[in-house]
Amino acid sequence: MSDVAARLTAALGAEVVTTDIPERNHHDWSGLPPVAPLALIRPRSTAEVSVALALCHETGTPVVPQGGLTGISGGAHPVAGAVALSLERMNRVLAVDPQMATLTVEAGCILQSAQEAAQEAGLMLAVDLGARGSCTLGGVIATNAGGNQVLRYGMARDHVLGLEAVLADGTVLTSMNTMIKNNAGLDLKQLFIGSEGLMGVVTQAVMRLQPRPTHSATAFCGCADTGAMLDLLARTRAALGPALISFEVMWPSFYDFMRAGIEATHPLSGPHGVYVIIEAGGFDVGLRERLENCLADAMESGALADAVIAASAREERALWAVREAVAEYGRILGPLTAFDVGLPLECMAGAVAQLEAGIATRWPGARALSYGHMGDSNLHLVVNVPQAGAEQPAGAIKAFVYGMIRDLGGTVSAEHGIGAIKRDYLGYSRSDAEIATMRRLKTALDPHGILNPGKGFAP
Ligand SMILES: Cc1cc2nc3c(=O)[nH]c(=O)nc-3n(C[C@H](O)[C@H](O)[C@H](O)COP(=O)(O)OP(=O)(O)OC[C@H]3O[C@@H](n4cnc5c(N)ncnc54)[C@H](O)[C@@H]3O)c2cc1C
Known part of the structure; x- marks a missing residue:
């Protein structure tokens, strides 16, 4: 046992500190190769967190905070020589x-x-x-x-x-x-x-x-193309106002592949250029009717090709099944390079087409699945190059995708953060002055740089 692990155990007890570390604490969802932490600390109270951090600060021991380990950017992924500090027991x-x-x-x-x-x-x-x-x-x-x-x-x-x-x-x-x-x-x-x-x-x-909204309505829609989908977004925003809760988009690259992977039924009669889940929620008895009218108008204008509205809570969940199947990537898609970018909506149609085409040209046979929280201009893209096996050409794929996002004025992280896997690209979305200010704040709060070194904006 290392000196630090021994001192942490002496201070907090073997109930809280262990070097017999469960496999789940060796990695998060980023797909990075597992790393064994020096020790695992599982405090039961704020006071125990304080004792652990004070000792790590004193000894200059790096600490990786861990929650549910579902982060996709490697923020909770252990680094060599660091202790993992899991909040799993403070769960009330x-x-x-x-x-x-x-x-x-x-x-x-x-x-x-x-x-x-x-x-x-x-x-x-x-x-x-x-x-x-x-x-x-x-x-x-x-x-x-x-x-x-x-x-x-x-x-x-x-x-x-x-x-x-x-x-x-x-x-x-x-x-x-x-x-x-x-x-x-x-x-x-x-x-x-x-x-x-x-x-x-x-x-x-x-x-x-x-x-809690007293009324809800969920629609599954097919649009001819990305332009029509954006028209539908503008129309639903105007018609539903604050009752528009979700506007989730799946391009066929994602929808067809994942639907086959989970063997889900297609709720519409034919294929379309883009699929949308619209969820409305509010306090208005006429909410469903408002959504129906909005979709009818959109259909008349050509923004919408086909749609179905769920008749029960069970049907609502079924309409979300393919979108929620992302937890099954490991089984259905295999090793992947994942992106969570933000883009001005006016660039979305061109960007999705160029990204999918650019990947197909550079890596023939590659799968590039596009979907996202379109109401927030947030595009997710996951790429798998089948013949590369576990050794995905992640560096080259990132250079291509993030280069395009930078040129379009987008962000390299809309919601998943920078973590360990996007550090080289933070400067694509933040200026030198912004990054320097982040580091000054970090130094003020963590002068020895023990918290998540080598991640995010940490020096
Ligand atoms: C199937 C699936 C769907 C997802 N969908 C979304 C989505 O729609 N939107 C989205 O934003 N994300 C999504 N994510 C990513 C992930 O779920 C979120 O980032 C989530 O917030 C991570 O929570 P966690 O407890 O698992 O954190 P972890 O993965 O354990 O940690 C994430 C980061 O937070 C830090 N951290 C954890 N706990 C603490 C703490 N108590 N104090 C300080 N730092 C801490 C870690 O060091 C790390 O940097 C999805 C992930 C999966 C697997």
């Missing part, structure tokens, strides 16, 4: 306050458990993503996760009212604000939201809850 819902419409959780609380606690109180935690059953609130906050309802409710940042974090030197910073308005000085929680574990370890949070 601490309180739900229906009057203030708030939910207080420990950072290791699984998103779905928090959603269910809100629902039991007649309210809704409106952060939602495919990894809901495994990702933690701490990870969601640290990545400023997006998901399926950003169009209506915003990113994770928009749901956080208060937060407790432990700084690298063990200082506990408790800002568990529960009020929507609080302009007393700087809003320090913002330093930790979206910081990918570089600025401190989130231990608790106060989340803002929403009223």
Whole structure:
């Protein structure tokens, strides 16, 4: 056992610190090769997180914070010589306050458990993503996760009212604000939201809850092409206003391949150039009718070729089945290089066509699957080069894709963060002055640079 592991064990006990590390803590969802951490710390309280960090700060030991390990950018992936600090035991819902419409959780609380606690109180935690059953609130906050309802409710940042974090030197910073308005000085929680574990370890949070919509309607649509889909987006925005909750898009490259992979039935009668899931939710009895009218108008104008509206909750879930099948990539697609880029919508049609064509030309036989949260101008692209096997030409694929995104004025990360896998491309979306300022803030909070070294904007 290393000196540090021995000192951590002496300070926190063998219940909390282990060098017999489960396989799941050797990697996250980034696909990077597994790495064994020096030790695994599983604190049960903020005080134990503080003790662990103070000791790592003193000894200059790198620390990788881990939540549910569903992050796709390698932010929670262990690095050699670092200890992993998992929040998995700090997983309680601490309180739900229906009057203030708030939910207080420990950072290791699984998103779905928090959603269910809100629902039991007649309210809704409106952060939602495919990894809901495994990702933690701490990870969601640290990545400023997006998901399926950003169009209506915003990113994770928009749901956080208060937060407790432990700084690298063990200082506990408790800002568990529960009020929507609080302009007393700087809003320090913002330093930790979206910081990918570089600025401190989130231990608790106060989340803002929403009223649960009383009516919902889900449509599955086929459009002739990307231009028509964007026309449909503008029309549904205008017709539904704040009742438009999701506008999820799948190009045939994704939809046909994944539908075959999960053997799902196609809800429309024929093939189309782009598929869209529209989800509406609100308090208006006439919501479904408004969606029907909107789709009828779109069909008349040519923006929409065909559509079906779910008649039951079961049918609603079935319409989402292919879009939610991304957790099955490992089985259906194999090794992949994944992208989560943002682009101005006016570039979307050209970009998707050029990206798919450029990949097909450079790597004949490659699969490039395109889909995304189009209401947020967020495009996901996953690429698999079958003949390359596990040794995907990731560097060359990234150089091609990110080069195009930079030239179009987009962002290399719309929602998954920079982590370990996009560090070389941060400068494509942020200026030198922006990166230097991020590093000054990092140095102020973590002077020994122990938190997630070599990730994100860390030097
Ligand atoms: C099937 C699937 C679907 C997904 N869909 C979406 C989506 O729609 N939108 C989206 O944005 N993301 C999505 N993701 C990515 C992922 O789920 C999110 O990034 C999620 O927020 C990560 O949470 P986690 O608890 O798993 O964090 P982890 O993967 O464990 O960690 C993520 C990052 O946060 C840091 N971190 C974790 N916990 C803490 C903490 N308590 N304090 C400080 N830092 C911490 C880690 O160091 C790391 O940098 C998806 C992933 C999968 C597998």
